[in-house]
Amino acid sequence: MNFEFDDDQHLIRDQARSFLGEHCSSSVVREVLEGDALYAEQLWNKVCEMGWTATVIPEEYGGLGLSYLELVVIAEEMGRACAPLPFGSSVYLATEAIMAAGSESQKKKWLPLLAEGKAIGTLAYAEGPGETDAASLSTTVSKDTLTGKKCAVANGNIASLICVLAASDSGEGASLYLVDTSDSGVTAETIRTLDPSLNYADVHFADASCELLGEIGQGRDLLNALLDRAAVLYAWEQLGGAETCLEMAKNYAVQRYAFGRPIGSFQAIKHKLAEMYVKNTLARSNAYFGAWALNSDAEELPLAAATARVGSCQAYYYASKENIQTHGGMGYTWEFDCQFFYRRSKALAVLIGSERQWQEKLISASDPVAV
Template sequence: MNFDFSSEDRMIQEQVRRFLSEQSPLSRHRSVMEGQSLQASEVWRGLADLGLQGTAIPEAYGGVGAGYLPLCLVAQELGGVLAAVPFSSSVYLATEAITCFGSTEQKERYLPKLASGEWVGTLAVSEGPQAPSPTNLTVTRSGNTVSGKKLVVPHGLVADFAIVLVASDAGTDLVLAGLEGVECSAVEIVDPTIAAATIDFAQTHCESLGEPGDGWAMLETVQHRAAVLYAFEQIGGAEQALNMAVAYAKERFAFGRPIGSFQSLKHMMADMYVALKLAESNAYYAAWALQNHASDLHLAAATARVSATQAFQLCARDNIQVHGGMGFTWAFDCHLFYRRSNYLALALGGLNEWENKLVDALPSAVA
């Protein structure tokens, strides 16, 4: 037994941290937020130069084949700087879906280009204000074409292709569709740095991913695996939000003393730390479960997801509170974390949905 990452994994993390601290400061995130560019494309290319998009992709398909443990730590670092790159959609979702369910021919066609960062993929699931379910999908497939509107496709504005959840004669399917020539329009969401799109498919050419009819089950598998990686992004964000709060509380004086010496604020930050620590430990276990195909992966992933969502939401929210009025200004960075925490909380379905998945995965009670 050994419950920590190896020094090799930590070295990769350190390398990514150095790169991001130089190339992806919050000011870069802000320029994306304020519309100066769709994404931080030079950061995306820099990550590709380090081979990071292909961290877990097998060498046979152009990746590094280093597995999921280092990828988890990469996610944590990206989460900490709120990197404005399509890493989560392309690596945690699209790459995972193709790795798990693609045919050999599809893997050969897609994975090398995903590994090199030349292609960006995304997953198109959501269709509107209502959470998607196997029975309420309006985007449909007919033979080799897909039609209908997906609302809020993360990184849809910069993606080369999408894996689309559709209703079909077989029930639900996942299909691969190239986005060239497809109508993609920007949609404003709480976090403006994820290049969210409305995609209007109009008899767009598509091909099956996996077996028709298995769409919903495949989606669940992909989401559970991605949940582990998203959890590490959330932890990275939570950690930075807590660091910001602590740093501010040490330097800001009121009533003749640093505000961090007041117990009401100390206890708030202690609770942020506790939430973060629990989430981190659950994410560690889930990382191991993901890497080792553990039989309790679904439970571990749902647990990591619930804890990480709770931790980032709490830390981002109370970071603003510690900053007081300044924390509610556009100029301070607190809202960047608050925005991102809300995006990540919903990116794979909300907390309530994951609480249900967790309870479904619990082994029966020992009465």
């Protein structure tokens, strides 16, 4: 049994943690949260120099050709630091979409740019409140131009490349399309959100040039396969955030005195933090299995991804809300950092489908199943 990361992967984790500790302190997060910047651009440039955006991209396309086991340890550290970066949408969504479905020329054009961080990518499928129905999209394609509006697109106002789910012109169902946002038919409008440390935008397409990504009419299946892969990567990022919450709550519970003793000596607090530890531990073990399934292209990936995703959604939500609770009134102040993680946990929880959707996928994927 070797269900563990190897020494090199542990080393990458350590390097990522100390790098982000130095360059992504809470003041960097706060600057984006409070200011007008769409993301921490300086930090992004450094992250790209480190090659993190190039991790799993094959060397022939300018990447490092490393495995997903290297990428998940970086994802965890991104979550731990609550990094105000377009890392997830660019690396877990756009890069994955092109690697999975892109033509040779699309790969040659975009992957080196994504690897270097010169291009930032994202995925756009939602068109309004509630679940997106791939069978009745109002974003449509006609003669290689795309028209419609996509809502709450992650990093929609930063991205130079958007993978869009749209109805094909020949009535063959939904397909995925690549849109270069330098096209004059694309306008993005930043929206106000629960988590201003990330950029979200509504993106309008008016006869914007587009290229088919993958087979026509396969958009729904491609999207689902893509989301399975992204779910594992986001699960690691969510886990990282949940671990920071536990650490913050623990440190505060030891320092803060009430009734003449540290509040961490009260069982009400102990049991709350023990529950955080339990949820995080289960989420981590499920994220391990997800990482293995993703890395080995296992047939268990849909089940493993849904399990990791649901576990991390639940762990991050619990840890982020109970971290505020453990901090008492101060935890509710703007001045304290507890808010970062409470915001981020919900933003990530709905980014690629809510916990409920993934519970649904989990049960669908569980037949037949051997636990």
